[in-house]
Amino acid sequence: MEFEQSEASQAVDREALLSALPEIPEEEIRHGELQIPVGNGLPDIELFTDGGCSPNPGPGGWAFILRPAGGHSKSGIEHAGAVRHSTNNRMELTAVIRGLLSLEQPCRVRIVSDSEYVIKGLSEWIDGWKRRGWVNSRKKPVLNEELWRVLDVLRHHHNLDPQWTRGHAGHAENERCDVLVGMVRDRLG
Secondary structure, eight states: OOOOOOTTOOOOOHHHHHHTOSOOOSEEEEEEEOOOOOOSSSOEEEEEEEEEESSSSEEEEEEEEEEETTSOSSOEEEEEEEEEEEOHHHHHHHHHHHHHHTOSSOOEEEEEESOHHHHHIIIIIHHHHHHTTSBOTTSSBOTTHHHHHHHHHHHHHSEEEEEEOOTTSSOHHHHHHHHHHHHHHHTTO
């Protein structure tokens, strides 16, 4: 499915983007509520994500923590979902997409992920893929193109600052997302 959004548009059709995701979670965990601070300019938000499959490919899970920047507020969301069959990369992308789709207005979002695929895709590769018609530098179709197209719309709606963190290295929010991924994936049975 192709999505177009004008540069001037402040609205994004969240339902259309959500329905474009091919994998609908069979299990979900959701806690909390996000209260976006009111002020001048774009609100500053932090989005921590993780995703994975065990084995890969196999049963997969994604998770995110979304909160106002600085972590001073008790406001925030933890959300995780699981599907019966996916790949690590698809789950990593889904975590970011689901987190961004949870925002009801344009925001400045610092995305923290342990997935180099996601971080480099957003910060280095996506513009080249688009210029080449969703073909990578090796002249092969971009894997997970439908998910990257959704992220492309969302990156023009929000101001994104993708940052990589090492996985399983003591980053509190990354570790929590990893736990949520395991919990929700285990619920699949």
